Amino acid sequence: MDSQVLGIAMNGVTGRMGYRQHLLRSILAIREDGGVALPDGTRVVPEPLLVGRSERKLRELADRHGLDRWTTDLDGALSDPSVSVYFDAQVTSAREAALRAAITAGKHVYVEKPTADSLAAAIDLARLARDAGVKNGVVQDKLFLPGLIKLRRLVDSGFFGRVLSVRGEFGYWVFEGDWQSAQRPSWNYRSEDGGGIVVDMFPHWQYLLENIFAPVRRVSATAVTHLDRRWDDGVPYTATADDAAYGVFELEGGVIAQINSSWCVRVNRDELVEFQVDGTEGSAVAGLRHCRAQHRSTTPKAVWDPDVADGGGYREQWLEVPDNGEMDNGFRAQWELFIRHVCADEPFGHDLLSGARGVQLAEAGLESSATGRRIDITEIVL
Structure with missing residues (x-):
């Protein structure tokens, strides 16, 4: 050949x-x-x-x-x-x-x-x-991750009906570097060196939301530096970049996406990033590799009663979405x-x-955090 x-x-x-x-x-x-x-x-x-x-x-x-x-x-x-x-x-x-x-x-x-x-x-x-x-x-x-490929398949098939909302959780605890070495380089935590979780992760959220659901038209965000002191090879330094961001993204067509991004969160979820999508006909939770779904017809009746012990078992009531094919790196x-x-x-x-x-979305997120305003996202024309 x-x-x-x-x-x-x-x-x-x-x-x-x-x-x-x-x-x-x-x-x-x-x-x-x-x-x-x-x-x-x-x-x-x-x-x-x-x-x-x-x-x-x-x-x-x-x-x-x-x-x-x-x-x-x-x-x-x-x-x-x-x-x-x-x-x-x-x-x-x-x-x-x-x-x-x-x-x-x-x-x-x-x-x-x-x-x-x-x-x-x-x-x-x-x-x-x-x-x-x-x-x-x-x-x-991230568009090519198995979990999100399966999520997009559900969207394209009409599984959700009308999509109402997207909720994302991303992050993990990045060690400060004093008693245990950090998993990320120190420049990530210095704004003067181009660091910050907004500039790192909001571009990811932009292409995921645009390609799977709809373009982002407005953003409201709060970016914070939870830990302002970190260590690099035993030497302390001042962390000047944001290490967590909490954003609300309004998409074209009325879908509301909420995504939390943090390097100061201890993980209590199945994967380091997860998105829950809720629609009129069904819901799904997708991570890096897995995707679970629950259709309207199999949604159990939940009743809020603080005086009665909750039997739980909610996770078991969702079905795993199969790969149905080879999914490479x-x-x-x-x-x-x-x-x-x-x-x-x-x-x-x-x-x-x-x-x-x-x-553009990262800049808008930082502007929103600095001013306390919702920022419109306009179309870029070359």
């Missing part, structure tokens, strides 16, 4: 998510399986060029996986004619300049979110890519779509414009 090599400069894959999800479980896994199949029968085999600031980390990573292409010279990587795609998983503050350079160099770009520090910059990047004629995409991995699934977009011009809806809408 004919094959072609697609050179991808991967910047930021020495970080935990960039390494585990994008390099190890996506690009290297795709390569080991013989590449991505195109409609004409050929296969595209991705060839990574590792890019980063630390020569030691890059060399160790390359040696671990038998890779011989790595560099600390971003400009050199972007001038390499064997590289067609630039991928960015750096800290947000470094992303905009690198993306501009990649687009100017004529590379297709695929990027983690948020795409930029500000809405103005995110829109400008989308315009720059459009005018340069390069393919562009933004990682929107969400990051890999989207990588394969983007590679087919680049090499076969197949449609890809998760572009820099959609990424800008995520930045």
